[in-house]
Amino acid sequence: MVDEFVRNSDPEQLYSSTKTSMSSDTTSLSHCTSFSRLSFEFPTSSPEQTVALKPHRSSDSSFQVFRCSTNLNFRDFSLVRQIGSGDIGRVYLCRLRGAETEGRRLYAMKVVDNEVLAMKKKTQRAETERKIMRMLDHPFLPTLYAEFDASHFSCVVMEYCSGGDLHSLRHKQPQKRFSLSSARFYAAEVLVALEYLHMLGIIYRDLKPENVLVRSDGHIMLTDFDLSLCSDAIPAVESPDFSPDPDYSPRASRSLTPFSCISNRLFRSKKIQTIASNRLFVAEPVSARSCSFVGTHEYVAPEVASGRSHGNAVDWWAFGVFIYEMIYGRTPFAGVSNEATLRSIAKGPLSFPDHAPCGASEVHARDLISGLLNKDPNRRLGSKRGAADVKTHPFFKGLNFALIRSVTPPGVAGIKRQKTSPSRQQTAPFGIF
Structure with missing residues (x-):
């Protein structure tokens, strides 16, 4: 089923990037130390606990729906249309199957081909993004609602932004x-x-x-x-x-x-x-x-x-x-x-x-x-x-x-626009992850 959608959906560019990122993965890290006189650390938790604990989403009914759901898989979602594409996957507008009220809510689902990731040596990049998304709990950053595998595809469900970029x-x-x-x-x-x-x-x-x-x-x-x-x-x-x-x-x-x-x-x-x-x-x-x-x-x-x-x-x-x-x-x-x-x-x-x-x-x-x-x-x-x-x-x-x-956001022209504007010069093929 995933293969059929990935092959046949028509791309729309609301989520695709018009400038592409370059990368050459040779990284060395050193631990950060604070300069302060008074410091504090947050308690650590496992990835599973981090996904479940989203304090700023405590009153969000969409998040509550996912918290109450267990063992979600691809069959629990209906795909509406493709809203973005890249060299290693695609993004779909989707709905959660179930009650009529829940079915009206829209989400964004990233579908990534793990075999393509491995071939392009970008598996670590995908893992880094998923790790970060499990950590995030902030009004200006995406909320990870669900993640699961379907065949050799990895699927991540998150918020859908209708205003474009x-x-x-x-x-x-x-x-x-x-x-x-x-x-x-x-x-x-x-x-x-x-x-x-x-x-x-x-x-x-x-x-x-x-x-x-x-x-x-x-x-x-x-x-x-x-x-x-x-x-x-x-x-x-x-x-x-x-x-x-x-x-x-x-x-x-x-x-x-x-x-x-x-x-x-x-x-x-x-x-x-x-x-x-x-x-x-x-x-x-x-x-x-x-x-x-x-x-x-x-x-x-x-x-x-x-x-x-x-x-x-x-x-x-x-x-x-x-x-x-x-x-x-x-x-x-x-x-x-x-x-x-x-x-x-x-x-x-x-x-x-x-x-x-x-x-x-x-x-x-x-x-x-x-x-x-x-x-x-x-x-x-x-x-x-x-x-x-x-x-x-x-x-x-x-x-x-x-x-x-x-604060009331500014009223700007084109806030409902669904397509991206002409792109700048690209640096490399764009990857969703």
């Missing part, structure tokens, strides 16, 4: 770029998702608009973790004046507002009130290292483009490229070929459009992008304290990150 949505905007306010909103939600991943010791390594999906409610979901690097991180609370590097002075430290979602009235002790208002939450895998050549050409960091080892700072470089593209409708270092793009990333200067910034918000945006696109990973904004430093940049002033899920 930010790459296709950007192409629907006036001048193919988002307004500053919309770009700020999407950047903030991606930043929160990156912070959570880094807290788990996961370096994403494939941030790009194609991998930022939009749910029906307008909020985002970061997807595709096959290129991610798993390491260790120790979440910690630091004093804002405590720096792991005495020469490190982030430009974003001008206005620290940690724990802004928590009112001091919740703390009875004056001492605790003082501590809560003068601490930063830090969760950054600063010691993880890899020699893999992975990413999308327009988004890879200079250290990757130059063939050097890299760590967590590559995500903050990609975040800078992401914001630049959202605001200006193009990436800052794109060349006429992949080789030209990599040379520009490694050696070329950062430049902005010739027009003068139209207000303080764009001035702050350019300052933030400049800090994130520092070619020296040791001086790059976010490389030492991650999101704790990036969040405090003036570009995000007045934004309560802890309550961003309650």
